[in-house]
Amino acid sequence: MTRPLLRDLCAALAAAVLVAVAVSVGRHLQDTRHTLFVNWPPLLATWGPHTGPGTPAALLVAAAVTAYGPALAVRLPWRALLAASWGAATAWIVSLALVDGWQRGIAARLTTRHEYLRVVDRFDDIPGTLRDFTHHILLDSPDNWPAHVAGHPPAATLTFVLLGRAGLRGGGWAGAWCILAGATACVAVLVAVRALAGEGLARRAAPFLVLAPAAVWMGTSADAYFAAVAAWAVATLTLAVTGRWVGWAVVSGLLFGLACYLSYGLTLVAVLGAAVLLLGRSGVRARPVLVVALLAGLAVVPTAFTLAGFDWWEAYRLLVTRYRQGAGGVRPYGYWVWANLACTVLITGLATAAGLRRTGAVLLRRRAAPRGDVRLALLVAAALVAVLAADLSGMSKAETERIWLPFALWLLPSCAFLTHPRAWLAAQAVLALLLNHLLRTGW
Template sequence: MAGAFAVGGLLHARGVLRIDHLPPLHALARLPTPALLPAVAFAAVAVPVLPRLTAHLPMRAALAAAFAASLAWTVLLAMSGEGLAWPFTHPQEYLAGLGAVGDDPLGWLAGFTRDLPAYPTHVRGHPPLPVLVLWALAAAGLPGPFWAAVLVVVTGCSATAAIGLTVWRVAGEDAARRVLPYLALCPAAVWIATTMDAFFAGVGAWGTALLVLGARSRAGRVTLGLGAGVALGALPYLSYGLVPYLLVPLVAAVAVGVPRATVAACLTGMAAVSALFAAGGFWWPAGVLATHAEWAADPGAARPYLYFLVANLAVLALVTGPAAAAGLVAPGRARDRILPLAAGVAVLALDVSGVTRGEVERIWLPFALWVAAAAGRAGAGGTGAGREGDRRLLAAQAVLGLLLQGFVRSPW
């Protein structure tokens, strides 16, 4: 990380990285303000208390407590800066593209690829589903940046519960209880509030959770499989870069032995999503080509490949925190780290491809939360204080989140 920032500073000073002022982060430096104190106070309470709650509450209550803590932590961090809604007010964000949708979402969808150059930057860089989600939210009577932020933050924070639930089914209850505090206080919270990629993270996490739940529920195998298929099938229509993410649910399904009926239902749900978009006039491969053409013309494509090949991984380390690194090398069962490793392989594929050169603090959020789940291994200790987690590492997670929020000002 130190090397990535040192080399990035040199490249920025020489004008190579003109659009990144704090490389490898796409951000500006700033100084903390007293507005960060409520988040500091929350962390001071959560670090000793949350591991006890997740260790001793009934499992479903522990999942709910971790979700509530994640939500509180994320909101308090955001409120110490520009607030939850501010990122969505940017003229290049998704909400700025709603005017083109108007009252005809199907007509807009059919012409999406053709009209792509006229849209804001984030719309041009993604498939059409994020805009359609925000359009549906506004059509339901919840328009504007505030409600968009609420949707994104709640969905993103709910990934804590979904990942904990998946770990429970894959690696056992003890592993899930250990990982929950680390997920709740993950430094990724700085970017969960508020980037649309946090919404993608929540959708992917719940799609994976529903899939593994289908292995245990005989009565709900088909229903859960269909739900998983719809969520996972939506991922490529939320972001083109989420195709490698499907390795995570695949590995989870193999690990728990998802029955054929659930797998078939999942594949049916995924196919249904693709069929609906095709029927609406959006052909995914054509969208990929059009977006790649826009990306190639964008200044971001001129970022140096070799620098970000390494620097992206430094940013991933920041987003996931030191506890994730400790967990990845801690001794233990392979089953405990199989999901973080699957996410890591998917991230490496994106990194080597060169399509994610910078800005991965938000782009890789869906993957980062699974990598952060490795932190549960760092807190493995059997009983007592060990079972409640290594508080020093949990404190390090929280302190890193506070430092990132206090000293880094991101445009999202």
């Protein structure tokens, strides 16, 4: 066994120990103090071994990607690889969701009392609802919004309102939207990695993006859709700074603006955006033009919502107050500030822990490392900074297995640095299958 591989295994073992400690300490705190408000800490889940109609398909997808994914990622034409990655990621997400059956796994997920579909009928007058939105955020306000509606800017709920108006009503269509859109996030990450770090690294990362344990929470969670919007915002920005086409910068700005009105926490995607601007090869003269185009696109969505009567900053201030009023506010920061990182291990897998070790090694010897490796390492490091900022903020106590999907997906490309990809892919698949079959997750 080589020394780098041994160090990889030590990193994976350390990540597994972190999860084990978070589970044992969390169970003790929840059983004795009842302050965590999750039944299987650090995850919002309950113990319940089960199988379902998606089990055979999940096993088949896992085996196929593990066995053939690395080779196909090298051989397929680039566009075919992107299409295959989206298709395989969709199959992985759907098969895992169907382990719980169609109703519980997909159709009913976004119809529970905390979810968006419970209030779509209150958006009959969209401009009026936007003007009145902040009046229903606090728990003691009349007709207060359900948790997820209050916890996000109105673009999140408006997405499902507009789906309904297009004739795609109900939880089944909403779930399908989140799955199909969310699965494109892996394509966006591949596009960005190729543009910044080179096609070789993107191809090596592809199977790990497809077979991510995060798929357990991408079917069905609106955060999968949010992750895709954020991922494409970053990807189009990489195309702008590497291809020098101003149009991509405008599109990126539009998507960044939309992301901020889907979830307050997605403002942290700016960390990834800043990294892309610094890493881009657009040149000193072209960069100011791209920044202006980016800001022009960025202004569109906030301006539209502000003119419609929604005040983002006031809504966020009220949300912080509501957070302190409810369950999220009494969850102990001292536990979740490190247990959230255990959740990140579970959604990114032990392979990513090893990949992050390799990322650190690349940064330490960046003068001798290939330029593409350094660029990828810096992009992954930016995602890690965003995760740590979200963690230290205290606004993400529990449920980060879904909330941090937009950032966690950018940690997965670190697996491109790993040797023995099939063994690591098998570890990723086993983790996802165990989580989905042993636990009944909240999403």
